[in-house]
Amino acid sequence: MLTENVIEVEKNIQDACDRAGRSREEVRLIAVSKTKPVSDIEEVLTTGILDYGENKVQELSDKYDVLPKNIRWHMIGHLQRNKVKYLIGKTVLIHSVDSLRLAEQIEHEAAKADTIMNVLIEVNVAGEESKFGTTCNEAIELVRAVAALKHVKIKGLMTIAPFTDNPEDNRIYFKKLKQLSVDIKSKNIDNVDMDELSMGMTGDYEVAIEEGATMVRVGTGIFGERNYQI
Template sequence: MSEQNIAKNLKSIQQRIKEACESCGRDPEEVLLVAVSKTKPNEDILEAVQAGQLHFGENRMKDLEDKMLEIANPDISWHFIGNIQTNKIKYIAERVNWIHSVEKAKYLKEIEKRAGKANRVVNALIQVNISDEQQKGGCKPGDLAGILEKAQNYEHVKVKGLMGMARFVDDPEEVRSEFKLLKELFDSHQEYNKGSVELKHLSMGMTNDMEVAIEEGATMVRVGTAIFGERNYG
């Protein structure tokens, strides 16, 4: 995709964020746009950087590892948003800034270990299955408290909030209740803020449903198609 189109698309998404925030009395500065660059070439990412975008999301650890090595821009914040493979965390721990898809306490333990070896701190979000779909990742809502308790004493991984993926539907209003559930979990688990747990962020909402997610409290939206166009695979 051309640089002009990517820049134009980014402006369009930022305008959508602004309008969604204004509709519910929020400050647009509260919502971070994560550009989902999975399957897209480095050239597209660099064009987005030229347009001012610095947060990028990848869903495959090998792809993320490669892009972090090939794009040597220290200003970029890399977000891993895909299924975690424990044995591959070591390959991204030296550079990744955010991991959105932590669904088990054992993943936090491994991130702590690998980030510790690299002498860095990685931000993590606990993924909760809010759609009740087996194919979607995430812990059960009832397991969230136990994961947060185990996370409180780490030094190299900080739990900064929750992440959720709603069902794919034509009408975003159909999944408002799923975003509402994640916000309710976020609010009801603030008592676990201690040590390495500081629940501040809600990563929810994508190209087709980001407005509803923002209205329900999203602080991060993950948008790919509306910025970079349709994906070829993955």
Template sequence: MIYINDNLKFIKEDIENILSMQGRNKDSVNIIAVTKTIDIESIQKAIELGVRDIGENRVQELMEKMNVFKKNANYHMIGHLQTNKVKYIIDKVSLVHSLDRISLAKEMDKQAKQKDIIVDALIQVNVAEEESKFGLSVKEVIPFIEEVLNFQNINIKGLMTIAPFTNDEKLLRDIFRKMYNLKQNINDKNYENVDLEYLSMGMTNDYRIAIEEGSNMVRIGTGIFGKRNY
């Protein structure tokens, strides 16, 4: 498990260096440890080393890890969320990263009302409009937000995107910059119950570029835990 310690240390120092060069606070980026397929022992080690935020793609895996780690972590639903699974996690997650359709917003609001809670969510944006990915196009985001404003038990806390897996730095910068500009545009409108605190973009292969372009939340799995065992 020494490698997890080394990996975390490297990533934290790397992020601090990027932030320092930008004149940003060294603690201004949240690291979400993506634990998809990762064994319990490895996650426990990461928690012991200071990881507090765990991100999962599937509800079943997320619930299994909640049962093990209880309140020792904050839980994030980062994958596509089916409406029939909302009821299982709505009162247990810190943040839903993948709000991408009105049917999901309706169900989240309904379940949150029943439990008398406010659920925090990020809107998933498919900036590159890849057919293989979920999310709204950039032009759909503001009309979507204006619809979601009708749901009193949802707080929109930011935006999330998954960039194409590519070494094309210019393409990645263009995508992340569009996200940053979209966030600024929405914040300028001063919608009630919309506080875009988080810009969740950047993963193991592109988090440096994402942070340079304004990300303050990165989702890192392989960079912490090594290659996944499917």
């Protein structure tokens, strides 16, 4: 069942790349495994997917301990500063840096571990009150401030678009994030790459790819509906 879901998602990604004139290699599929058991991840692993996204630090750490070490873990949920220390050395990318204080905590923990932590700056493009992320207007200022940290490397931007029944409704937000990344890149800020755009989820990842996403975060489309009661 999960294998069939992956095949379907992969087909949709390829189709979206074809429509946009992009290579499939330009888009990384992150299987969002939050709330799902280790056995589900083990099944999806057989399809060759090595990138997995988690929302909670504890759940990521628990799965990290028991699953193969070649998995590339992504922290995609809101991150509290007191949890940062548990991620260093376990995650390849933190998608949800939305404040200088959080970035400074990552710097502190990464420096202790003598490593560099790759991050994305989370931008609340749609301006939803329920979502985290810096604003489009403040994003460049935040990027400049974080860029000064020696053990934090900005690799690009991330956004969570509004939940909608019509994925076309979110095209405007994906376009905005892409344009913002172009604007930031043009400023040639030291220690800043704008190579990654993490945008698009199960309901709208095809539109996101058409607008330049390099990472799509697909959970329900692979693992099925979630039961948040457990």
